[in-house]
Amino acid sequence: MTLTKKDVRKFLSEYKIVALLIVIAIIWAFFGYLTYDSDLGGSQFLTPRNFSNLLRQMAITGMLASAMVFVIVAGEIDLSVGSLLGLLGGVAAVMDVTYTLPLWMTIPAVIVLGLLFGLMVGWLTAYLGIPSFIVTLGGQLVFRGMVLGLTGGITIAPVHPDLKFIGQGYLPELAGNVCGVLLFLVLVFLAFRTRANRQKHSLTVPTVPAEVGRLLFAGVIILGFVLTLNDYQGVPVPVLVLLVILAVFTVVGNKTTFGRHIYAVGSNMEATRLSGVNVAYVKMMVFALMGLMCAFAGLTTTGRLAAGTPSAGFGNELDAIASCFIGGTSMRGGVGSVSGALVGAVIMASLDNGMSMMGIDTFWQQIVKGIILVAAVYMDIVSSGNQRG
Amino acid sequence: MSDYLLEMRDITKDFNGVKAIDGIHLQVRQGECVGLCGENGAGKSTLMKVLSAVYPYGSWTGQISWEGKELKARNIRETEEAGIVIIHQELMMVPHLTVAENIFLGSEPKTKAGFIDYDLMNANAEKLMARLKMSDINVALPVYNYSGGKQQLVEIAKALNKNAKLLILDEPTSALTTSETRTLLDLIKEFKANGMACVYISHKLDEVAEIADTVTVIRDGTHIGTLPMAELDTNKIITMMVGREMKNLFPREAHTIGDVIFEAKNISCWDVTNRERKVVDNVSFEIRKGEILGVAGLVGAGRTELACKLFGCWNGDHEGEVFLEGKEIKVHEPRDAVKLGICMVPEDRKRHGIIPLMGVGYNITMSVLKRYTSGGFIQSEVELAEIQNQIIRMKVKTAEPLLPIASLSGGNQQKAVVAKMLLPEPKVLILDEPTRGIDVGAKYEIYKLIFELAKQGVAVLMISSEMPEVLGISDRVLVMGEGKLRGNFINEGLTQEKVLAAAIGQPITEAA
Numbered sequence: 001m002t003l004t005k006k007d008v009r010k011f012l013s014e015y016k017i018v019a020l021l022i023v024i025a026i027i028w029a030f031f032g033y034l035t036y037d038s039d040l041g042g043s044q045f046l047t048p049r050n051f052s053n054l055l056r057q058m059a060i061t062g063m064l065a066s067a068m069v070f071v072i073v074a075g076e077i078d079l080s081v082g083s084l085l086g087l088l089g090g091v092a093a094v095m096d097v098t099y100t101l102p103l104w105m106t107i108p109a110v111i112v113l114g115l116l117f118g119l120m121v122g123w124l125t126a127y128l129g130i131p132s133f134i135v136t137l138g139g140q141l142v143f144r145g146m147v148l149g150l151t152g153g154i155t156i157a158p159v160h161p162d163l164k165f166i167g168q169g170y171l172p173e174l175a176g177n178v179c180g181v182l183l184f185l186v187l188v189f190l191a192f193r194t195r196a197n198r199q200k201h202s203l204t205v206p207t208v209p210a211e212v213g214r215l216l217f218a219g220v221i222i223l224g225f226v227l228t229l230n231d232y233q234g235v236p237v238p239v240l241v242l243l244v245i246l247a248v249f250t251v252v253g254n255k256t257t258f259g260r261h262i263y264a265v266g267s268n269m270e271a272t273r274l275s276g277v278n279v280a281y282v283k284m285m286v287f288a289l290m291g292l293m294c295a296f297a298g299l300t301t302t303g304r305l306a307a308g309t310p311s312a313g314f315g316n317e318l319d320a321i322a323s324c325f326i327g328g329t330s331m332r333g334g335v336g337s338v339s340g341a342l343v344g345a346v347i348m349a350s351l352d353n354g355m356s357m358m359g360i361d362t363f364w365q366q367i368v369k370g371i372i373l374v375a376a377v378y379m380d381i382v383s384s385g386n387q388r389g
Numbered sequence: 390m391s392d393y394l395l396e397m398r399d400i401t402k403d404f405n406g407v408k409a410i411d412g413i414h415l416q417v418r419q420g421e422c423v424g425l426c427g428e429n430g431a432g433k434s435t436l437m438k439v440l441s442a443v444y445p446y447g448s449w450t451g452q453i454s455w456e457g458k459e460l461k462a463r464n465i466r467e468t469e470e471a472g473i474v475i476i477h478q479e480l481m482m483v484p485h486l487t488v489a490e491n492i493f494l495g496s497e498p499k500t501k502a503g504f505i506d507y508d509l510m511n512a513n514a515e516k517l518m519a520r521l522k523m524s525d526i527n528v529a530l531p532v533y534n535y536s537g538g539k540q541q542l543v544e545i546a547k548a549l550n551k552n553a554k555l556l557i558l559d560e561p562t563s564a565l566t567t568s569e570t571r572t573l574l575d576l577i578k579e580f581k582a583n584g585m586a587c588v589y590i591s592h593k594l595d596e597v598a599e600i601a602d603t604v605t606v607i608r609d610g611t612h613i614g615t616l617p618m619a620e621l622d623t624n625k626i627i628t629m630m631v632g633r634e635m636k637n638l639f640p641r642e643a644h645t646i647g648d649v650i651f652e653a654k655n656i657s658c659w660d661v662t663n664r665e666r667k668v669v670d671n672v673s674f675e676i677r678k679g680e681i682l683g684v685a686g687l688v689g690a691g692r693t694e695l696a697c698k699l700f701g702c703w704n705g706d707h708e709g710e711v712f713l714e715g716k717e718i719k720v721h722e723p724r725d726a727v728k729l730g731i732c733m734v735p736e737d738r739k740r741h742g743i744i745p746l747m748g749v750g751y752n753i754t755m756s757v758l759k760r761y762t763s764g765g766f767i768q769s770e771v772e773l774a775e776i777q778n779q780i781i782r783m784k785v786k787t788a789e790p791l792l793p794i795a796s797l798s799g800g801n802q803q804k805a806v807v808a809k810m811l812l813p814e815p816k817v818l819i820l821d822e823p824t825r826g827i828d829v830g831a832k833y834e835i836y837k838l839i840f841e842l843a844k845q846g847v848a849v850l851m852i853s854s855e856m857p858e859v860l861g862i863s864d865r866v867l868v869m870g871e872g873k874l875r876g877n878f879i880n881e882g883l884t885q886e887k888v889l890a891a892a893i894g895q896p897i898t899e900a901a
Contacts, residue, residue, distance in 0.1 A: 194770070201774035255766045257758045264755060267746040274702060274741050275755040275809060276727030334746040 016328045016383070020343045024350065031354030045354055048231040055229075058342075058349035059238035060085075060297045060304075064320035065327075065341040066242075066249050067286075067293035072324050074286045075266040075333030076125060076132040080139030081294050081320060085313035087143045088114050088298030093156040093308020096163055103162050111295045117143075118291015122284030132287075140317070148310050157307030166241075167303025170234035179235070180226035184219050191215055238300045242342070245296070249338040262286055266333030322369070323348055326376040347372070393454075394419045394586050395473075395555055400439055400451035409435045410610040412451075416603075417555060417586045422577065424601030424618070425590045426626055428800075428828035432610040433590050437557055441475045442468045472554030476544050476561060478826070484533035489514035491532050492547045517546040521576060536689060538569025545576070556580070556587040560826065562596060566687035566854070567889065574600055592828070593855075594623040606630055627829060639861030640833065642840040646864060647678030650848050651731075651817045656709030658694045658872075664706060668694045670872035672709075676817065676848045681839060683863030683880070684852040686892045691872035692852045693736050696819045700733040701726045713816070727756060732815035734807055736822045736852070738799070742806040748791030749805050750776035757812045783808045784834055800831025807835065811842075818842060820851045824858060836862060856885045868892050 028046065035044040044050065064081050071078045088110050095106045121139055125132040171179070191211060198205050206214075229235045253259040261282045264272040273279045301312050327344030329336030348369060355365045397415040401408060410432040417423050427433050439449050442462035453460040455471055462468045465475075482491050489511045490497075498506045498513070514528040521542050532540055541561060548556055558577075562570040577587060577600055591597055597604060597618075604621055606613040606629040613629050658669035669691040676682045684692050697703040699711060701720035711718055713729055720726045726733070735741035744752050754761065754772055761772040776790050783804040787797055794802055803823065810818065820839070824832040839849055839862060853859045859866055860883060868876030868891040876891035 197768070197770035201770045203770060203773055203777075251766070255769070257762060257767065260751065260755075260758055260767070264744045264747060264751075268740075268744045270741050271735075271744050272755065274700070274723050274733065274735055275744075276724040276813070277755065278722070278724055334744075 017337075017340060017343065019383075020327065020340065020347070024343065024346055027347065027350045027354065031350070031357070035354070035357055045357060048228045050353065050357070052229055052232045052236060054346075054349050054353045055239045056236045056304075057353060058345045059236070059242045060300055061316065061319045061323055061348065062242045062342050062345040063238075063245060063293050063297040063300065064316060065323040065345050066245050066338050067290040068317075068320045069324050069327075069329055069336045069338050069341040070249075070253070070262050070286045071132075071290055072321070072329050072331070073266045073333055073336045074262050074283055075269065076283065076286070077321070078121070078132065078136045078287065078290050079317050080121065080136040080143055081290060081297075082313040082316035082318075083140045083143035083147065084114070084117055084291065084294040085298045085301060085316055086147045086309075086311070087117075087150070088295050089302040089312045090147045090150050090156070090298075090308045090310070092163065092299050092302045093159055094150060096159045096302075097156045097308070103160060106163070107299060110299055111292065114291040114293075114295025114298070115288055116291070118288040118294070119284060121291070122287030125287065126280040126283035147312070151308060151310045153310050155307050155309045159302060159306050159308070163299070163303050164306045165303065166237055167300045167305070169237040171237065171240060173230045173234055176226050176230050176235040179240070180222050184222055187218055188215060238304070241296065241300070245293070246338055246342055253338060258282065258285065263334055266335075268334075319345075319348060322373045325380075326373060328380060330380075331377070344376075393417060394421075394456060395440075396452075396454045397436075397440065398452045398454075400436065400449060400453070402435055402439055402444060402449040408610055410439075410607070413607060413610075413612045414615070415440075415588075415605055416615070417588060419554075419586055420581050420584045421602045422581055422587045422589055422600050424597035424604040425588055425607070426592075426594070426597060426604060426630055427607040427613075428630055428830060431607050431630075431828075433607065434559065435610075436607070437475060437559060437588070437590070440468070441465055441473060441557065469551050472552060473557070474548040474551050474553035474555070475557040476541075476548060476559065478560040480537065480540050480544060482532045482540050482543065485531050487529050487531055488518075488526060488535070488543050489528040491543055492517060492528075492550055494547075496550070513550075514546070517549055518542075520549065521546055522572070536566075536569070538565045538572070541565060541569070541573065542576075545573075554585065556585060557590070558587060559590045560592065561589075562591065562593060566689065567856075568687065570596070592826070594626050597626070598623055630829060638833070639858075640837050640840065641861070642844065644679050644840060644843040646680045647846060649675045650678045650714055651676045652712040653695075653699060654710040654712070656695060656698055656711075657707065658691070658698050658703055659706040661705040668705070668872050669698065669707075672869070672872075672874045674867055674874065674877065676850060678816075678848055679843045679846045681843050681849045681851060681862055681864045683859035683866040684850065684869060685854075685856065685859045685866055685888045686869035686875075687854075689871075690869040690892065692869050693821055694872075695869070696733060696736075696821050696850070696852060699726070700731060700819060702733075727813050727815075730814070730816035731819070732756075732810040732813055732817070733819040734803075734810050734821060734823055736825070738802060738806060738825075743794045743802050745795035746793055748789075749785060749787050749794045749797060749801075750780070750790040752794045752805050753779050753808045753812065756809050760812075779808045779812070783838075798828075800827035803827050804831065804834070807838065815847060817848045817850065820849065822853055823851065824853070824855070856888060859888070860885065870894050 031045040032043040036042065037044060064085070068078060068081065091113060092106055092110045095101045095109065121135055124130050124135045195205050195211070226235065253262070261272065261277050264277065265279050265282050269279055298313070302308050305312065323344035324336060324341045325331065325344070326347055327340030327342070329341060351369055351372065352365060355368065393416045395415070395417040397413065400413045401411050403409060413432070413436055415423065415436065425433055438444050440453065442464055445463040446461040460471065462471065483494065486494070492514050493510050498509045500506045511528050518524060518526050518528060523539070523542055526535065526539060532543060561573060565573065574596060577589070580587065589597060589601055601618050603615060603617055604626060605615040606626060608630060652675040654673045656669055656672045657667060660666040660668050672695055686692050694703060698707045698709070699720070701722045711720065713731070718729055720729070720731070744755065750773065753776055758767065761768050761775065773790065780787065780790055785801050785804045785808070787801060794805055807823070823835055839851065843849055851862060860880065863880045866876070866878045866880050866883060866888060867874060868878070868888055870892045871894070875894055876888065878887070
């Protein structure tokens with residue numbers, strides 16, 4: 001059987017996520033091969049240690065990308081998240097170091113502040129009708145200015161060890177195992193419930209072997225993931241947070257009216273409004289979620305650096321936006337998934353990590369990432385058949 | 390040698406192995422108008438895209454000969470150079486450019502220095518408009534100042550400028566008022582007399598009957614027949630189109646009319662951009678339970694604006710009181726209206742009706758999604774089951790319930806939009822041009838549905854520019870003109886002439 005261009009296109013559009021995973025496999029194999037060193041006992045890229053590092057590196061971009069997907073799906077953009085992350089991380093550092101406030105006050109305060117800033121951006125966009133590009137471009141300057149004013153332009157350190165744990169800590173081996181088992185049990189439970197419900201409403205259900213196979217596959221992935229990370233130091237805390245965010249946001253996107261409305265607003269806002277949906281509220285809340293994720297990312301950044309720095313989060317908005325687009329989010333709104341965006345973030349992080357490991361200059365890393373972004377969106381255009389001319 | 394200007398033989402075009410059209414023939418003589426009829430999805434547009442080389446030579450099979458020679462055009466530019474010009478259903482105007490700039494877009498006359506020669510361009514544009522008897526149009530004004538009908542004529546001026554020998558008109562009158570349609574039809578007759586050929590695609594069969602010399606009917610991509618119009622009438626065309634006898638175009642069913650349920654008093658709306666201009670002027674009316682109230686009028690009469698105001702989506706200034714079941718209600722947003730039991734199926738399906746990338750099913754449940762949640766989460770199985778019910782009930786033809794709605798035909802999209810607006814169980818249902826651009830079969834199903842709803846006691850307010858439809862369906866007819874309510878007739882012995890006269894504002898004096 002010959003594979004025609006049409007078959008490839010169909011495959012790419014139907015199994016976008018599979019295609020992206022294949023891309024990751026290729027990148028990893030590539031770097032794995034190039035960093036092979038028999039003196040050090042094998043490939044330096046494909047080690048549990050590097051796998052753990054890579055995931056920690058992508059966690060912050062991943063948190064931002066998780067909410068950025070919804071912003072872009074709703075037909076908007078947020079250029080202010082890098083600065084807002086810096087500001088919130090700075091606030092956390094100032095509360096922790098300068099005022100030595102306890103963590104149980106710092107974390108909620110930062111989260112509330114993130115939500116409020118997000119709500120404000122959302123209100124300006126959704127209710128006052130100022131294009132989000134403009135609001136958040138302004139926000140980028142305002143928030144960065146506020147960080148500089150707040151920190152006085154200097155690094156604030158050292159932060160409390162507990163705050164450091166958020167950015168640098170690892171789960172003990174046992175806790176990691178328990179989480180893995182719990183996750184698997186939840187998946188099994190959900191599979192059973194969905195099956196029962198579908199049968200109740202006389203909808204078709206997949207065959208039992210197919211279902212069992214799917215669950216076993218998921219189980220193997222989870223097992224491999226946890227074991228690999230435990231082989232180094234355990235599941236990193238930011239990675240755990242990111243996985244929880246992935247789960248929650250996926251449910252929000254697929255299983256709540258709010259999520260459905262985000263996709264509807266991005267696909268056709270006027271028709272959604274005429275269906276009786278409060279579209280302005282939906283848009284505002286999407287930005288509130290974005291603010292919330294900036295708070296998470298800000299806390300993680302400050303923890304990871306063990307300090308609040310005036311330049312924290314600089315340029316992170318672009319990484320987050322690029323992850324979304326690489327992960328198949330449509331720039332016209334209405335299409336995109338959180339899992340896709342995180343896979344996009346993994347691709348970006350793998351390129352960074354692999355090229356650093358090989359000692360390639362950072363300017364090359366930027367050039368390559370830029371080319372990958374453009375190429376990924378072009379692939380998307382080809383696979384959806386939306387070519388111009 | 391044939392005496393045909395255009396001859397398309399055995400045209401077949403497939404998409405991924407699915408034949409969209411299969412062995413179609415079409416012949417056009419000089420000075421002849423061929424009516425091309427078929428239900429939505431029959432393959433008319435595909436055939437025209439083959440002809441105008443939107444699908445280039447080689448991507449289809451068959452043969453096209455043009456002026457006796459085989460045509461192997463690779464793009465639209467080549468077919469336009471040959472003299473084949475297509476005017477699409479949707480107007481292709483750049484609203485902020487002037488009339489003249491639109492006409493000469495891509496073929497602007499230049500001065501020696503290479504700049505656009507505006508004097509020459511405007512003078513030529515005026516000459517073209519004069520040929521179309523449209524001398525009152527100021528060619529130096531932006532196109533958005535003019536109504537859809539006038540813009541349609543600018544589109545034709547553009548075609549004339551390209552020295553069109555064959556004009557293809559795809560549903561040219563779907564957005565035109567009756568008088569604008571008249572002008573257009575007269576114009577086409579004149580062109581014919583001057584030797585221009587045309588292909589006229591329309592669902593409005595009386596128009597086809599009036600101007601076509603020959604009619605070609607296609608159904609499901611196959612050629613059903615080509616007959617001279619003299620041997621046909623609209624009923625015969627319909628039979629050929631649907632493949633079954635259409636006994637009754639309007640399936641009237643008896644239904645009882647109850648008490649007044651909805652009242653609008655002194656409604657006025659102002660234009661969004663030109664805030665001094667009243668688009669709805671002090672309109673008051675009432676509607677009863679189980680009553681079908683038709684709203685007739687010419688395009689621009691303020692009917693859509695009135696509907697928008699009642700549904701809470703009019704963006705300009707507005708005033709007036711609205712009562713539902715005797716109580717005054719305040720509707721600021723469509724969601725208020727939906728909650729109260731007032732639903733609207735909008736006029737512009739593409740812009741206001743469908744959420745294109747989303748599945749048909751999700752489009753249908755958009756209005757009442759909360760209903761399928763429990764503890765804040767959507768119960769997918771409950772929702773899917775309801776979607777399947779609705780798809781069956783509304784006879785939506787779709788391969789899968791969650792196929793993106795944009796991939797369905799216009800009629801099926803419309804059924805889904807109607808289903809969406811029926812799920813909230815409205816007491817008052819506003820239908821704005823519910824059958825625009827959809828095929829005869831889907832129309833019939835929508836009419837049946839309207840009667841079913843009336844039987845259940847729903848008050849239906851139906852805005853329509855198709856006079857036979859208004860008269861065939863309504864219990865009572867409101868007539869609007871220039872924003873004012875100009876007539877309120879019980880539909881007994883009501884004639885098109887009477888309604889039209891009221892719409893224009895010249896009530897007929899009853900002859901003795």
